Amino acid sequence: MSYTALFRIWRGDKGEGSLQDYSTQVNEGEVVLDVLHRIQAEQENDLAIRWNCKAGKCGSCSAEVNGKPRLMCLTRMNSLPEGEPVTITPLRTFPVIRDLVTDVTYNYVKAREVPAFRPPEGLKPGEYRMTQEDVSRSQEFRKCIECFLCQNTCHAVRDHEENKKYFAGPRVLMRVTELDMHPLDTLDRQELAQEELGLGYCNITKCCTQVCPEHIKITDNALIPLKERVADRKYDPLLWLGSKIKVRKDAD
């Protein structure tokens, strides 16, 4: 069941580099990350790869496989055309540190700009009561493993370095919706989403949703509702309070 495959791996640092060819054995059931590990162990000890769980749970191993943003640990070799070379390049939107490893600081910096969860004054730990229905919406967004594939794919920043200053990206905007839909959160972040995090840059192309390994409906369930809420309240600022209450009503 084993065969030999040709891998073209981008190697280099700080923007300088090129594709290098490696031929190596592939066994039944293997994923791209397995093959890279074999190359690393046998041929290139210093090949830079970022990974942790090898199970699609930590979001570390994001890269581009034949030009498609993927988790390398979930990309089965048998899903790629056999006999053709496999090209692996680092995420395009973030600066390369070395080989397949990029500098994802941007995502952490933007995440820091979203004010944290704020529960009602006086509600003590242990006293929280929420129904499953009410938490389900935000739970969908909390499945996010921070692989930043959506951030890497969104055309607003992919190849538009200049927009990074103004646009926080789908992952971070989704966090705003997550808190907005949290049944017990009391803070209004909608204006921040529009004014500071660049919600307007998103024109709902859904490319982010397509690459999400957690199958989160980022555009439909997080970004569009956020846009609607922001639009509603442009007409009536008091609506924000209303929309918080509506979350519970729509749920049943």
Add this chain to the structure above:
Amino acid sequence: MSDYVKLSYDVVVIGAGGAGLRAAISAREAGKTVAVMSKSLFGKAHTVMAEGGIAASMANVNPKDNWQVHFRDTMRGGKFLNNYRMAELHAKEAPDCVWELESWGALFDRTKDGRISQRNFGGHEYPRLAHVGDRTGLEMIRTLQQKVVALQQQDFKATGDYESGIRVFAECTVTKIFMTGEGDNRRVSGVLAYWRTTGEFIVIETSAVVIATGGIGKSFKVTSNSWEYTGDGHALALECGGSLINMEFVQFHPTGMVWPPSVRGLLVTESVRGDGGVLTNSEGRRFMFDYIPEVFKSQYADTEEEADRWYTDPDNNKRPPELLPRDEVARAINAEVKAGRGSPHGGVYLDVSKRLAPDVIKAKLPSMWHQFKELADVDITQEPMEVGPTCHYVMGGVEVDPDTTAAVGVNGLFCAGEAAGGLHGSNRLGGNSLSDLLVFGRRAGIYAAEYVDAAATKGWRPAINENDVTDALEWALKPFTMTGGENPYTIQHELQEVMNDLVGIIRTEHEMTLALKSIEDLTMRIAFLNTTGGRSYNPGWNLALDLPKQLLVSKCIALAALTRQESRGGHTRDDFPMMDPYWRKVNLVCTVDDGELVVEKKSLVSMTNDLQTLFDEVELGKYMTAAELDTAGQGQK
């Protein structure tokens, strides 16, 4: 000599998993500046992989639950080798710690009346695990990560700098803990670390270090653990004068994936069994009924009918034997496979498809469904999984004071989480790790902060000796100057084979002696490691620096396992198959003395009488000697 940047923090936490982040939060809340060190990115530590849940007796699902029952289950699971005081604190404080997570934004699955839902797990008498589907660890680490960010936002308001109070050093590996002073004044003074991204060094001056580095599982071939688990914290503690206990106890989780080979060892969460999954062999027999040990006979069903009834009526039926503690189930699976009743790929079958409807499976076990679908082409809503034991967790770790988490014998060193020893005794119950991280992470932060103040009053300043730094840098750069031709990956693979085959689930004196010899040989060979390439993001070099730690810790495991002549929990000797009351009173303590690894016996502190009364005498009689029971009985009167 190489340059380095020098920084200074009140507290340095090594590890950004559940324990490390929880420690950092309480140290910051106590007003200290904190550096959090992590080998991987922020939010990616091993904790993220935890699936099943956090054990805490909130009694949301069964009102009979309370800390005493949780305590009792933990002691039973650990076969009474646990540090009873840690088990007591853990059971008492876990509920508050879980509720606290909720107040920081965690969204657990709910009960009908809007409380946190709790699920069944092996060894826990009542449904006790707070969970979010089967991605509880992700919820936990994200919540703690976001709490750290919340504290950074507060600091930003006060100082204009997000990182003025807590700074997370992501992809920055600690290689050395520096000490200063002599005799009773000997104490921690700082750490050396290198940025994995650039290969540049930093030296951080500090008077308190919290080790929260997790486990050692990467020393075994079949494992659920990632590359990070090279036992760094265990080794760092030994090297600066600390001690390790219970290192012979390694948990083999009964259910890892076995096929395809590239995912062998990947975890299949115990929730599958908690939610009704049954184990069968190639003959279709539910073999766990054949493996209920004497000490657990009164708590587990002896017929399939009773076991099945338990899911709907737990008050009037005994639990299914699939939910025995992990060590029992792992040994049973191992025995079935050895007896030729295994599945085609050398495991057994685990099936939920017969008991739960497909949509229920997808809702309760979403990541398991995905994992099998995407990695093995198996649809678990329709067909059974093939599973077998995988190295999962180390019960052993740094010997600490139960209340303060202070490492025994080293001023200024604290330890929490998987890296600490004692709480779980010879075997950990599922769900008891995530709660451990919160309870003792919190304590570590509090007491480290307190220590910083106490040290300052004594006039103890963290003065790092320049020569120590020079030596440590030279050591770290040595692999670049070597030309011996040894490949670090080859050595690591060989070590993994040795530990897996010779110090695995079932152990014998002969095999462990061979293992020690091999570890000795490998230790010689790492002197000739070769590193190619430069210092920037060079995994080969990074591994070359991890290997000595991995070998040291592996040696502790093998040596302690060779010394303990009985079978208990995560340590099974083919040549000493019984549990022995003599050994129940003994902890094996590893230290490094003058460069030599030493294993010594130390007697276990006995449970207080009021805790002993939680068990009936017949049960205690299965574990303790007549003499021990006598004294306890007198104490009670």
